Amino acid sequence: MCLTCGCSEEDGAVLTDLQTGERFLMHDDHVHPLGAKSTEQGHTHSHGHSHSHDQGHSHSHEHAAGHDHPHTHEHDHDHPHTHDHGHEHTHSHSHDHGPAHSHAPSTLHLQEQILGKNNVLAERNRGWLDGRNILALNLVSSPGAGKTTLLERTIRDLGGELSLTVIEGDQETANDAERIRATGARVVQINTGTGCHLDALMVSRGLKQLDPPANSVVMIENVGNLVCPALFDLGERAKVAIVSVTEGEDKPIKYPHMFRASEVMLLNKIDLLPYVTFDVDRCIAYARQVNPRLRVISISATKGDGLAEWYAWLRAQRG
Amino acid sequence: MHELGITQEIVELAEARADGRRVRKVVVEIGRLSAVLPDAVRFCFEMCAEDTSVAGAELQIIEIPGTAKCRACAGMVALDRPFGRCECGCTDLEWLSGEELRVTQIEVE
Numbered sequence: 506m507c508l509t510c511g512c513s514e515e516d517g518a519v520l521t522d523l524q525t526g527e528r529f530l531m532h533d534d535h536v537h538p539l540g541a542k543s544t545e546q547g548h549t550h551s552h553g554h555s556h557s558h559d560q561g562h563s564h565s566h567e568h569a570a571g572h573d574h575p576h577t578h579e580h581d582h583d584h585p586h587t588h589d590h591g592h593e594h595t596h597s598h599s600h601d602h603g604p605a606h607s608h609a610p611s612t613l614h615l616q617e618q619i620l621g622k623n624n625v626l627a628e629r630n631r632g633w634l635d636g637r638n639i640l641a642l643n644l645v646s647s648p649g650a651g652k653t654t655l656l657e658r659t660i661r662d663l664g665g666e667l668s669l670t671v672i673e674g675d676q677e678t679a680n681d682a683e684r685i686r687a688t689g690a691r692v693v694q695i696n697t698g699t700g701c702h703l704d705a706l707m708v709s710r711g712l713k714q715l716d717p718p719a720n721s722v723v724m725i726e727n728v729g730n731l732v733c734p735a736l737f738d739l740g741e742r743a744k745v746a747i748v749s750v751t752e753g754e755d756k757p758i759k760y761p762h763m764f765r766a767s768e769v770m771l772l773n774k775i776d777l778l779p780y781v782t783f784d785v786d787r788c789i790a791y792a793r794q795v796n797p798r799l800r801v802i803s804i805s806a807t808k809g810d811g812l813a814e815w816y817a818w819l820r821a822q823r824g
Numbered sequence: 825m826h827e828l829g830i831t832q833e834i835v836e837l838a839e840a841r842a843d844g845r846r847v848r849k850v851v852v853e854i855g856r857l858s859a860v861l862p863d864a865v866r867f868c869f870e871m872c873a874e875d876t877s878v879a880g881a882e883l884q885i886i887e888i889p890g891t892a893k894c895r896a897c898a899g900m901v902a903l904d905r906p907f908g909r910c911e912c913g914c915t916d917l918e919w920l921s922g923e924e925l926r927v928t929q930i931e932v933e
Contacts, residue, residue, distance in 0.1 A: 612932075619852070732859070761905065765906055793915070
C-alpha cells in the first residue's frame, strides 16, 4: 500500500517498462512509481494529477499527517484540464434561480456523453500521434487468437524497414511483453488488474513511457476480449481484429460490435485448416454481414502465409 | 463487464453537474446498438452511487431503438442488433440511431 494516499496495487492498473524495470500504479487522477515492494518506505512519490472539471473551481489535496518516514514528495502541478466534453448543449439550462438556500428540487437538462471523457482523451492521443507521424493500431481478439505471435513475426520481418514499438495489455503478467522484448523491440506492459480492456488514459500513460520515435509504428495489443475493447477509442488509426481457425467461424456475428468497429480482420492459423472444422467462406460472410467494408486477410503468423498482404496494408497506412 | 466503468462515469457526470447538491434522479439514454446492457447498468448503479451525492437517486433508463438507412436504396431499416439487412438485400447500412450513451437529465434538491 502507498503510505501517502493509502491506495493499494489492487486499486489501479499497473504500467511496466520492460527496458528500465520501472513500474507505475495508474489511478484515474494520479500515477505512483512502484518500487520492487510497494509497501517499502523511503520511496519517491510523484503525483501527476489530471483533473477534469466543467467549471473552474479551486481544489486542495490533503494528505494524512504524520509522514515520519523518509520520502520525497513531488507534486506535478501541470494539470491537463479538459474543458471540452465533446457534446452539444442543446437544452443545457438550469431552473434554479436562487442561491443555495432554496430547497425546491430542480431539473437539469443535459447532453453529457457517458464515454465523453475517454473520447476526449483518445482524441488527445490521436493528435499526439499525428503530430509525430506515428501510426498506431489497436489489435483486438479473443485470448489465444495469436496477437502476440503476429507481433513477434511482424517485428522480425519488418524490423529493418519500420520502427515498431508495442504497448501490451493484459489483466496480469508481463509474459507477452517479455516475448516482444525478446525480439529487440521497445515495449511497455499495462496490467489492467480486474479491468477487461485498455482505455485512452492508460494508453496515454503508456505512450508517455514508451516514448515512440517520430515516423514509427505503435502496436497496441489490447486485452484478449471481443466485447469491451470495441467501445473504447484509444486514439488509434484503426482496430485490427484477429480471429483464428481454432475458434468458431461465427465469432464475427457473435461479437458484432468488435467486427463492426474494426477495419481489418486477420484470419489467423490457416495452416491448421486441414485439422479443424472451420468454414472460411462462412466466417468471412458473417464478418461482411456485420461490416460490409471489412478487409479480410487470411494469414498464418507462424508459417508466414498471407503475411505479405498484411505488410502491404500496414505500409499503406503509413501513407 | 464494461458496464461497471460506464456506470461509474454516469455517477461522476451526475455528481459533477449537481455541484454539491443531492441528486434525486438521473435519466440516461442507452441505445439498443450501443453494446451496453441497461440491466447491467441498473445492477451497478446503487453500488457506484454509494458515498456520493447520487446515493439513493432513482435511475431512469430510456432505451433508444436502432434505425439505419440503406446505402444502396436509401430505405429505412429497423435494427434490434448491430447488423441487419435491408429489404433490397443490402447489408451496408448507415446507422441513424441506437448508439446513444448519454446522461440527459438530473434532478437535484
